[in-house]
Amino acid sequence: MVIREIQQFSEVRARARAYLCYLFTRNIPNRMPEPNVDVITGSLDKIVHEVEEFEALYLLDHRGEQVINNITDDPHKKGGLGQNRSGKSYYYRAVREKRCVLSDPYPSTLTNDLTVTASYPIYDEQGILKYIACIDVSLEHILKIAHPSSLQSMFGRSSQVIYSIFSLSLLAIAMLLLFNGMKSLFTHGFAFNLLDIEAMFQSTILITLSLAIFDLVKTIFEEEVLGRHERDESSGIHKTMVRFLGSIIIALAIEALMLVFKYAIIDSSHILNAVYLIGGVTLLLFGLAFYLKAISQKRDE
Numbered sequence: 367m368v369i370r371e372i373q374q375f376s377e378v379r380a381r382a383r384a385y386l387c388y389l390f391t392r393n394i395p396n397r398m399p400e401p402n403v404d405v406i407t408g409s410l411d412k413i414v415h416e417v418e419e420f421e422a423l424y425l426l427d428h429r430g431e432q433v434i435n436n437i438t439d440d441p442h443k444k445g446g447l448g449q450n451r452s453g454k455s456y457y458y459r460a461v462r463e464k465r466c467v468l469s470d471p472y473p474s475t476l477t478n479d480l481t482v483t484a485s486y487p488i489y490d491e492q493g494i495l496k497y498i499a500c501i502d503v504s505l506e507h508i509l510k511i512a513h514p515s516s517l518q519s520m521f522g523r524s525s526q527v528i529y530s531i532f533s534l535s536l537l538a539i540a541m542l543l544l545f546n547g548m549k550s551l552f553t554h555g556f557a558f559n560l561l562d563i564e565a566m567f568q569s570t571i572l573i574t575l576s577l578a579i580f581d582l583v584k585t586i587f588e589e590e591v592l593g594r595h596e597r598d599e600s601s602g603i604h605k606t607m608v609r610f611l612g613s614i615i616i617a618l619a620i621e622a623l624m625l626v627f628k629y630a631i632i633d634s635s636h637i638l639n640a641v642y643l644i645g646g647v648t649l650l651l652f653g654l655a656f657y658l659k660a661i662s663q664k665r666d667e
Contacts, residue, residue, distance in 0.1 A: 369592065371480065371505050372471060379468060382512035386484035387466035389413050390499060397489045401496040403433055406488065410437055410499060419507035421476055422446070426485075426498040430457045433497070436476075443476045451500075460485040460498050471505045480505040529590040533583050540579040547572030568624075571617045578613030611654050618647045 375382070393409040403425065410423045414437060422436035422443055430452025436444050451457050456469040466486045474481035481502050488497040503511075550569040625640035 371509060374509055375471060375482070375505060378509065378512040382482070382508050383466070383468035383484065385512060386468060386501060386503070387486065389416055389501075390466055390484070390486035394486065394488060394499060396487070397491060397493070398496075399491055401488050401490055403497075406497060406499060407434055407437075413501065414439075417501070417503070419503065419510070421474060421481060421502040421504060423499070423501050426451055426457060426500060428461075428495045428497070430454070430498075454483070456483040456485040456500060457498060460487045461495065474502065474504070476502070477504065482508055526591055529586060533587040533591065536579055536583045536586075540576045540583060543572045543576035543579070547576060571620050574613055574617045574620070578610050578617070581609050581613070608654070608658065611650070611657075615647060615650050615654065618643065618650070622647055 390413070393412050394406060398405070406425055410425065413423060414420075420438075421440075422438040424432050424436050424446055425434045427433050430450055432446050432449045432451060434447060436446045438444060454469075455472075456467060459467045459469070464487060466484060469483045469485070471480040471482055473479070481504050483500055483502050486499045487495055488499060490496055547569045550565055550572070553565075622640055622643040625643060626637065629635075629637040629640055
């Protein structure tokens with residue numbers, strides 16, 4: 367998922383930049399007595415053997431024009447000599463910040479996939495900018511390099527599949543509960559002369575549980591499969607927990623109320639069971655209140 371990849375890149379960006387910039391600084395001095403294309407190209411050739419997956423290495427002059435063809439193992443990606451890249455963010459950021467920088471992900475003209483570019487300025491002894499060395503790496507590969515445990519790994523992809531299966535299974539349960547609740551509602555709810563209070567309560571419980579499970583499925587699928595995390599991830603988790611527990615408490619409270627009416631009319635000797643259930647619901651309410659208070663205090667801190 368592109369959204370998840372971009373989010374993971376933001377998490378490992380500093381690590382990815384450190385790695386790519388380290389490759390440049392180890393092979394190419396930031397300041398050289400007389401920088402020339404041949405020497406720098408030889409250094410770029412060394413980097414080729416140190417990076418397993420990359421799209422292209424190339425060199426720009428101080429105006430942003432490419433002075434060598436792309437260095438790449440793919441013959442279809444060669445070329446590029448004379449292209450003006452002065453409008454690219456990785457060029458003017460390197461010029462402005464005077465250090466090695468890593469660009470944001472952008473669609474590559476070579477592969478049409480999301481790519482990041484590390485650019486490394488090279489100066490002469492007087493501090494005058496002469497060249498900028500660049501390396502293009504696909505977003506997928508930079509995540510593998512800087513974040514081996516990312517969802518691009520085999521385990522990560524398996525996790526997505528497993529979470530999808532769980533989500534679909536829970537969704538099926540939610541739909542089944544909703545179907546039975548609606549079926550009971552339409553069967554008994556419109557027969558006003560034969561109104562069955564117990565059946566109405568049961569319909570309400572089934573629909574409430576269906577809503578709780580569906581809300582849980584929505585959260586799992588969005589966060590674990592689609593990768594749509596809120597800015598405050600803990601806040602999103604707390605909201606889901608509160609909604610889920612609230613729905614369960616409502617369902618139990620309705621069940622307790624139904625039992626009170628049932629035993630009061632049919633057999634009052636069993637009404638104590640309903641009282642126990644009401645006590646359990648009350649404890650759940652106290653627990654939820656304590657949970658909300660603890661969250662509020664943590665946010666204040």
